[in-house]
Amino acid sequence: MGGGTEHPLARRITDGLEPRAWIVAVALLTGWHAEGAAGVGWGAFAAFFCGVVPMLWIRWGQRHGHWGDRHVRRREDRLIVLPGVIVSVAVCVAGFVLLGAPREVTALVVAMLATVMAILAVTTRWKISVHTAVSSGAVVLLGLSYGPWVLAGYVLVALVGWSRVRLRDHTPAQATAGTALGAAVAGPVFLGLV
Structure with a gap:
């Protein structure tokens, strides 16, 4: 696995629908759902610590030769990257608790932390x-906030899985397991806190 077979559409999907894009979108949309325009500010705070800071951490490691690319293909490298991501998301949770963020947005970030x-x-x-x-x-978190129609977004999740397998960055089992884990952890944690 790794150093995948290049397929232009799969590459565009993998890069365009990378985790950071999903995190920023779900944070802003959950903030909007929680408190409208004011909630978007909380969502931006979450997007910064849960999406932007982790990407800066990944890029720093990439520039210094600690791991190969922004998708951190090697499992061993992920064992270094993921704890850094956990620290950033935990800082966001602590900030939300101290600042009295809306319950829905705080639940979102705790669900992200549990998932990571x-x-x-x-x-x-x-x-x-x-x-x-x-x-x-x-998709699950947005479905819990906005309604079951959002679950149609699983078409995009399937495309993401296809792209990861097509690029040979993951096996079908690894892509399927990721899909199951994301739903099984994020949804119940979020529901338990809202």
């Missing part, structure tokens, strides 16, 4: 797909 921790736990033994875990969790 679950991904890390699996990654210690096996290379699960972060792309499908994050996209699946995002």
Whole structure:
């Protein structure tokens, strides 16, 4: 696995629907659902610590030769990257608690934290797909806020999974497991807190 077979459409899907894009979208949309325009500010705070800071961490490691690319293909490298992501998301949770963020947005970030921790736990033994875990969790979380019609977004999750397999960055089992993990962790954690 790794150094995948290049397929232009699969590459565009993998890059365009990477975890950061999903995280930013779900954070802003959940903020809007929670408190309208004011909630978007909370969503932007979440997007910064859960999407932007982790991407800066990944890019720093990439520039310094610690891992190969922004998708961190090697499982061993993910064991370094994911704890850094967990720290950033945990800082966001602490900030939300201290600042009195809306319950729905706080629940979203706690669900993200739980999902990343679950991904890390699996990654210690096996290379699960972060792309499908994050996209699946995002669709479930948006469905819980906006209604079941959002679950049609699983078409995009399937495309993400296809792209990861087509690029040979993951097996079908790793992409499917990521999809299941994202939904199974993010949804119940969110529901337990709202």
